Amino acid sequence: MALNGSPFLVATIVFALVLTLLTLVVWNRLPGPKAVRVGVRLLMLAVTQGAAVLVVLVCVNNSYAFYDSWSDLMGTQTGAASFEDGTAGVRQSSLSAAMPVLASFHTGSQGLQVADPIGPRSHIHGQLLVWLPPEYDDPAHAGERFPVVVLLPGQPGTPMSWFDAMNGQDELARLVEAHQARPMILVAAKSNTLGTDDAGCADLPGGPKTDTWLAKDVPAIVKSRFRVSNDPYDWSVMGYSAGGYCATDLAVHHPGVYHSAVSISGYNAPEAPAVTDHPALTRANNPLLVLRRTARQPDIALLLTGSLQDGDTVSDARALVGALRAPASGDVATVARGGHNMDVWQEMLPTAFQWISRHLR
Template identity: 30%
Template sequence: MQVFELTEWGFLIALWVLTLAVFLLAVVFLPRLPRRRLINYAAQAVVMLLVSVLILTSVAAWLNRQNSWYTSWSDLTGGAATALPRQSYGAASPSRVAPQAITGQLTDLQKNPQDNPAFQDKISDAADHGQYFSVSLPGAESGQTYNVMVWLPKSYLHNSDQMYPVIMGFTGFPGSPQTYSKSLDYGHLIQRAVDEGRLRDSIFIVPDVMPGTYDSECVDGTIDQPRKKTPRAETFITKDVVPWVKENLRVGDNPQAWATTGYSAGGFCSAMLSLRHPDLFASGLVQSGYFTPDYTKGQRWNEPDDPRYDLPRIASTGTAHVNLHYFSSRDDPLSWPSLSAFRGHVSGETSLTVDSVASGGHRQDVWLPGMVKSLTWLGHSSPFFAPLPHTSRN
């Protein structure tokens, strides 16, 4: 019955009633049994253990309802969902573009990153599979300081004249850059795409602009909240992080050599930054993201009708020369309705490519194959991410 579906109140209420009944059995009925035999104590211990299991199950069910990790029993028990046909909106998304080399003048510090004090001796020449490291970056323009995680491909230290495209990643909320470096290992996804001839070697950058319980939504805020700093995250990303990367790493200036990516709240960041700053980012990869800010209670930084972050309105102007790739399950109650409200507004020079699966909810198991698809799409649609002939492998 629908009322007892995994995310419905009927299932939660039934679970709570069962937990209460078993608890009362343990503390009221079993102690009243005649003859306090060992079997009675054993039965009481088993029932209390069952109560503990039911309490943990109730907590998990409540968190699942709040976060939509699994939206149905079939999501919980089934395997990977079947991919649905690709959809396109707005301008035609480029496919199989001719690769172009990234060129430019390089400084000595860019050529020799291990001698660069900006990296504080964090780079190791012993890394065989690429390397992650983090730096604390004080933002001169934003006036705010955040950590920035960097992943360098294994080839970066072996060719001091090679220049690289950049993928800038954003986490969900709550989230952490460690999701990218450990749970997902996005650097490995990039390397695998390179080894399979789907993508060029790329640098991966993750500004930690939503640390802990701080939900910046990557925006510049206009509303102050008690005991929370008003974010200047958009300025930090665009005017502090991007110039820092260009100054210290071997990257190009062409926006087609820069892409954003993000899951959940980070998906909003990815779409917003590319649509609002097409002069910096020509591609945006969105996994189960949304297209208007979804502020956490007590952290609403702007008015709901703030035109700066009304992405459907921006897309409808058609002036942003940006290619977006979106991936989600269609039963995701957070992201899919937002896409449905957004896609009809995409027009002009903006393109939107949508890949999806029928079910899967709002969770990492859905985002991971979406990230793989998006990297392949990026290697096909951007000339500066397309693999160069001498680096591709078939």
């Protein structure tokens, strides 16, 4: 049974109710000495309370899509088929260099196109959820190549969070209908390649090559299957929290793939121990440090958003935008209230989609 979804939630509710009824039935029928009866009653109370907490946790996971499967929760999934040492240098790549990749997509929930391919360069066994705008199959748009927004979750988090908790597809469709945004293909990609541990969006020495997966494999797979633009100006990457940091880092290192990036409540310096344990890798994956040290900054556009009540989010955003020099450009968008949560991030989506639309070719 899947970790998220209604069947598992119903099962946990039934389990909690059965335990509660069983406790009520046997409460005054327990045999043995008083000390034994008291101990058994305390144990029953603890078990029923644990079942109730489980129901709450499953509800939260269904709402926020922190974990998509049991292997995600336990951290036992195989992140990659093989690993190679990462490089600490600044990385460059382009869509024109992406090798063609065939991936098998099927229609999943909410009409999403779903695939679980293995990246040909990263060897990461990832997940892709693709939302096609209504215009994609409209005869009036036949032959049109669409812009793409690659969506990255936080840590913990799964690609499905963009379509369940965030309702990104509904927000974009509403904006397109109101002529406030362009029709775009949304591609939510797995980025938590170390399971419950943060992979830091980098090619780790002896670990998964997350940067290669997101900068080379994902664009190649999408280009091989869908009618999308080849122009980097029509490719954007957006994430929230750890995914926001990742989006910025990808654009800084791969301007030939992603011309624009949106960081929703992200940060500048890597926080994943898998990255910070390596000083050279830490410096290479700090977008603020990389931009300050680059003689000629890449031609990218960045939108950094955050809540004024969310720690250093806004100060980090202002520092990064303040470090940009032409041809790089950037903007900061803030909300006055709210913490580090889905409600705030969802509130920022209209601004993000409208901004991305303005920066397409």
